Amino acid sequence: MITKMNHVSIFVLNQDSAYDFYVNKLGFKxxxxxAMGPGMRWLTVCPPGQPELEITLMAIDEGMMFKGEAAxxxxDLVKKGxxxxxxxxxxxxxxxxxELKAKGVEFxxxxxKEFYGYEALFLDDSGNWFSLGERSKTTS
Structure with a gap:
């Protein structure tokens, strides 16, 4: 039986730039x-409140994962959002x-206000987009 997920990947155009974005702008750890062999890098970050979930900042390079024109x-798909x-x-x-706008995050x-709480949408430095939400507070 599967008990949890501990890694998820976000495809990025440049790992150095993604490192800067996720660590210095979003505050991830x-x-x-x-290094993972010639020219490959295993880079994972975690949201500060969720250290058990590693987000792999996966470079889109031709090689093991992407063959030929696939990279x-x-x-192109990532750049277009x-x-x-x-x-x-x-x-x-x-x-x-x-706070994030002041650090240069593009919203x-x-x-x-949405039916499920409050939400804003932002882009990372590669073009991936994310929802940032605050759950509605329930009263007891």
Missing amino acids: VHTDA AQMR TFGFGVFECDDLKATYE KKPPT
Whole structure:
């Protein structure tokens, strides 16, 4: 029986730039940054409140995973914002939105009230887009 997921991948155009974005702008922690053979790098980061989930910042390079034109096609999909997607949570969306905007994070949608809580949409430095949400507070 599967009990949990511990790694998920986000395809990035440049691992150095992605490192800077996820660590210095979003505030994630580096879990692993190691060489994996010639020209390959295993780079994982974790949200500060979820160290058991490693997000692999996976370079889109021709090689083991991508053959022939597949790497160029994948890079194009990521650049266009048509491939990557994820949902992150925070405790105070308005404050987090202002903090990330001040660090240069590009938002496609400001904090907006939705049926499930508040949400803003942002892009990483590769073109992947993410929802940033604050759950509605329930009363007891």
